[in-house]
Amino acid sequence: MRTLLLLLVVLAIVAPARALTWMHRGGGDPTLKNLLLSAAPGDTIVIEGTVAEGALVIEKRLTLWGRPGAVIDGLNEDDALLVKADSVEVRGLTFRNPRRSNLDDKAGLKVANCTGARIVGNHFDHCFFAIYLSGAKGALVQGNTVQGRPGEEESMANGIHLWKCSAARILDNWVEYHRDGIYFEFVTGSTIERNTTMHNLRYGLHFMFSNNDAYMDNHFERNGAGVAVMFSKQIVMKRNHFLANRGASAYGLLLKEINDGEISDNEFVDNTTGIMVDGCNRLEVRSNTFRSNGWALRLFANATGSSFRGNTFAGNTFDLSTNGSLMLNTVEGNYWDRYTGYDLDRDGTGDVPHRPLGFFTLLVERQPYAMVFSRSLFVALLDRAERLLPSLTPEAMKDDRPRMRPPGTTAKVEKPAGTVMARRSVPSSMLFAWLLLACSMPYFAAHG
């Protein structure tokens, strides 16, 4: 090994014009700091063992490769590694102990004001900020694992933090136990794909003032809230999974002041609120599945010009709720498991409109403690009455073309036309069945 290093050094001296590969073993001589200074642009440094030299800075185009088990320990001095040059690649390293400071943002790995950084396959162990991109263009962050520690989220900053970046690609990363999993502020033209964020204190993914971005195929589970998208335009959100984001102010997806977003083919399961829409315009919410959420969709009255089509609502405590009476959005062609209508012409669309806003939904909106009556017989009767004779729910709040079955599923068996009426929904017939039974009880009692 020593010989190899000597050989490399000799080579470096003999042929300075060619890209060289340097070996560095943690604690060895020269220090990595010196090596970073002495290496030429385009060189590669391979690192072994634990480098505990405090804050490191890269100011030229270098590639840092960690061999298995290689660690960069920041010794709580500053950023553990600061990249200030274009086209730097950092791969396979474990970072720990950047300085913790609430005054300035210190990270395991910070990339500042440069282009084309590649951060691949690194591990961030309990770093304050893990990956921090500031003013970076065209950065690639792929396959990193970022882990805080359970119970210490309060003292952690964001996992992957981007500020004033463009054309970034955040792919295949895993972030847990931080404040926000992934944070975007003033980031444009970037994509976030196939990441998993779990157990973060605040949001799994957080957008602020970021336009023309897309996130696809990500998995957000058990965060304080799944994803918050705020004050942003033209965001595309596709095929993501929002799971079990529960709590008093927890949402699968919180949209605040968003214009022209597209939300399609996502899955929202077991969240306190699936999507919360506050002050958004021209959103297209299409082909999503909402299952077993508390509120599938909470729509503030200040949301306008948005469309909700082809979504599936099943097993939610409330499918839809709103705080106003005005409805300036389109809700059409969705599947609602609560729909009790029929389809006489067999076109797959119910013949009577569905009113997703129940009486009980409004009650709970006005008086949250009314939740204690959820699914009580009294509430069921009130809800039925309200659906038959709407008096309190907004007239426009209805789906005129409710689907008979979830999009993407086909009819199991085509029934002959004569039995069409039989296909009323089961719960309503159940309700009648037992009411009938209740009424016949005294008869049984008298003749039992």
Add this chain to the structure above:
Amino acid sequence: MGKVFKYTLIDLARNRFVLGYALLMLALSQGLFLLEDDPMKAMLSLVQVVLALVPLIALVFTVVYLYDIQEFTQLLAVQPIARQSILGGQLLALATALLVAQGFGLGLPLLVHAPGPSALMLSLSGSALVLVFAALGALIALRQREKARGVGMALVLWLGFVLVYDAMLMWLMFTTSDYPVEPFVVPLAALNPIDLARILVMLEIDLAAMMGYSGAVYKSFFGSAAGMAMAGAILISWVLMPTWGAFRVFRKKDL
């Protein structure tokens, strides 16, 4: 007590009403699970059925059965055994028969189609409701001599628990919404055994919504070990108090 229990149970095991109850529950739960594509949805429908139907049947059946064997109870009371043993045996047999019927008609399909904590909680709450309303039925049947009036009282009581109580509580909640009475709504609801059973099941099924802004209250109320112990204590006292009353009445009663 054991002897009365044994033979009353033999009698109940072949009682058409008990068999009918088991089959009805089986048809209901099985039918729901087969008709619904989504077991979750079937489960939710089943919750409403169970919460309303189980108390009604336990109540009315207990009342009717105790009236029907009134004369035989007289004959037993002439035998050299204590009255407590007679009533104890009969009530125990009634509870056992109803629980077994329900286990077969409700528990079994739940186990097959939707095993999990929600199903377990539904079965447990349903069983607790059987015990509570059988006890209430016994008290009615022993206090009220006339069968028709007894059945009438049972129906009124059922309606009160299943509907009127909630209606009144909700009315109270909205008319006094200017005052901070909300925190009392949960404990007040929990005093009604049907509401309590429903809340316990909902804590499993509607967990996501229960975790919402108001839900945190329920979760802290019932989600903790102390809360569950309290819920259990409320249900148990709903069983024990009417049972104790029934024994008191029966001990002094002129048959």
Add this chain to the structure above:
Amino acid sequence: MAEPRVTCEGLGKRYGELWALRGADLTFHKREVVMLIGPNASGKTTLIKCLLGLVHPTEGRIIVEDTVIDARAPQPDYRNSIGYMPQISQFPPSLTIAQLFAMMADVRGLAPDQLDDRLIAELGLDRQLDKRLSTLSGGTRQKVSAVLAFRTHPTILVMDEPTAGLDPVSAARVLKEAGALRDGGGTVLITSHLMEEVEALADRVAYLEDGALRFLLPMNDILERTGATRLAQGLPRLLEQMNEPRPTH
């Protein structure tokens, strides 16, 4: 001299404002059949229910074989010696006759060899032992009831309208059995309408009216005093005599 078996002292029962029975002092002896008669609501049923421990007396006390029965909480043991054949016989509907017999023996803790089951065959129940009680006619249920009353060798037998609903042959058989019980030293109390079969058996007659005991007299006395051959004739005459002012000596 007849030995007392059951003594009632000032026995009274009030339902609300109404005294169903009041001031009943009477003694039933060993080796006798007493017939309890009286109009409807005269207190007959209340009297026997007090004796059986079904009804708790408001006042007075009952002594059975030297033991005072605590009216508030009657100790169950004294009922070991009691047999009871109620007027209406309702049983757990889905039990079979055999199961019912087993149950009642179990409740008393008696083994089969301690029971007298001759009546089962003699009343023709042996062929129906596996039938459910709900499928039986009223008469058959009365027979079941009779078997239950006799089979535990009671020393006090209480029968409420025992012949109602029974066919004449079975009724005669049941009364014959009651007579045999008396002859063996037992005390038999029968409430009944005026029935020849019962009259023939009765040693004494107790007459109740409006909750009060009018008389308790030997059958022979009644017939002698009134010169009647049947109770049906003698009873009105006796009541007439009792209402007349007594001749002063």
